[in-house]
Amino acid sequence: MVNEKDALRLQSPVKHIGVLTSGGDAPGMNAAIRAVVRKSVYHGLRVSGIRHGYAGLMAGEIEEMDLGSVADIIQRGGTKLYTARSPEFLTDQGQELGVAMLQKHDIDALVVIGGDGSFRGARALSHRGVRTIGVPGTIDNDLPCTDYTIGFDTAINTAIDAIDKIRDTATSHERTFVIEVMGRNAGDIAVISGLAGGAESILIPEAPYDMDQIIDKLERGVERGKRHSIILVAEGVGKGMKIGELIGQRTGWEVRVTVLGHLQRGGSPTAFDRALASRMGAMAVDLLIQGETSMMVGIKGKKMIATDIDAALDSMREVDLSIYELAGILSI
CATH class of the missing domain: 3.40.50.450 (Rossmann fold)
Known part of the structure; x- marks a missing residue:
């Protein structure tokens, strides 16, 4: 049979x-x-x-x-x-x-x-x-x-781990950090890792953003005693470095930028x-x-x-x- x-x-x-x-x-x-x-x-x-x-x-x-x-x-x-x-x-x-x-x-x-x-x-x-x-x-x-x-799941966990580590140093130095994540023309990595990582602002290609509102949120945070912030940028929006430079110019603060890049593709x-x-x-x-x-x-x-x-x-x-x-x- x-x-x-x-x-x-x-x-x-x-x-x-x-x-x-x-x-x-x-x-x-x-x-x-x-x-x-x-x-x-x-x-x-x-x-x-x-x-x-x-x-x-x-x-x-x-x-x-x-x-x-x-x-x-x-x-x-x-x-x-x-x-x-x-x-x-x-x-x-x-x-x-x-x-x-x-x-x-x-x-x-x-x-x-x-x-x-x-x-x-x-x-x-x-x-x-x-x-x-x-x-x-x-x-x-x-x-x-x-x-x-x-x-995708591995990539967002890699991104969250990096966000957590960067927040530690952002807190220690009382700085604003811009973190650029991958995703090509999609904002999924930025959205999920930004939500899970507690990012103050998330920039994705699927939704318009207002730099005035982002700056206003950052300044309101400082007024209430907040000394560090994380801005998450999906690569489909543009270069994180340029976003960081713009924030620095508008606020006069020292803004650091980290591009996670291909780190997100690797790992178990x-x-x-x-x-x-x-x-x-x-x-x-x-x-x-x-x-x-x-x-x-x-x-x-x-x-x-x-x-x-x-x-x-x-x-x-x-x-x-x-x-x-x-x-x-x-x-x-």
């Missing part, structure tokens, strides 16, 4: 799955890779890792993986498969070369772990007949159709990111076994979902402005 696991393998339209990471790295990508590999092996499917994203795909940097290939990586930041950006893959010639490499290695499906640029590459391959599933991996949390992306992923990545990677394999393609894995509430990748890329991701407004109220 054929058991359920073997039945799924026999019915699966895919026999060999490739997995790659592309774009900016995010903590938890390794956990997603591990899930894709082990879920594939569990179902008796072949699985290969593609190094250096789409650039590595075109170059044929493809190696078959097994259970041991992903041992002891769930707790590691970065990506075991490395990552790269590839302008060449945006061209028809680059995409045709990618398809040819997959065919050469008998890979009939691909799991792409990355952000919106990576998903556009996955969509292009799906339009060329390659079964593809996208797994959202980016600290920016800027993809629609999912509450969280892999790496949180338990939340490890679990999320594991669930998403496993679901990607399940979708391929079920014959799905050109889909994006996501999470809404506690439920895992799948969305058409075209619909996802054509949608707009919006920051929760109610959280932004709450942060402003609590920082009065």
Whole structure:
């Protein structure tokens, strides 16, 4: 009698799955890779890792993986498969070369772990007949159709830890600090870490800000005896250094600026990111076994979902402005 696991393998339209990471790295990508590999092996499917994203795909940097290939990586930041950006893959010639490499290695499906640029590459391959599933991996949390992306939780915890440390020295020296966080054109990192870190003001690209109001809040704080403040700036707003210079010019105070930068991308992923990545990677394999393609894995509430990748890329991701407004109220 054929058991359920073997039945799924026999019915699966895919026999060999490739997995790659592309774009900016995010903590938890390794956990997603591990899930894709082990879920594939569990179902008796072949699985290969593609190094250096789409650039590595075109170059044929493809190696078959097994259970041991992903041992002891769930707790590691970065990506075991490395990552790269590839302008060449945006061209028809680059995409045709990618398809040819997959065919050469008998890979009939691909799991792409990355952000919106990576998903556009996955969509292009799906339009060329390659079964593809996208797994959202980016600290920016800027993809629609999912509450969280892999790496976001770790990034905000890294940011909060830095804010707490900077507040200690800001208190000691009675200074105002401007802290610039990542997020590209999204303000999620700034909003959540600003709320959790007690920032006095948060500047995000999704909401207009009034420098007069920011200065007024700072000066009112000084009048009531407050001797330090934290201004959090999302990189999509502009350079933290310029914001700091402007505040200093307007107030005459000594303002210090810290740019957290790529510090937010590194480090061991949180338990939340490890679990999320594991669930998403496993679901990607399940979708391929079920014959799905050109889909994006996501999470809404506690439920895992799948969305058409075209619909996802054509949608707009919006920051929760109610959280932004709450942060402003609590920082009065």
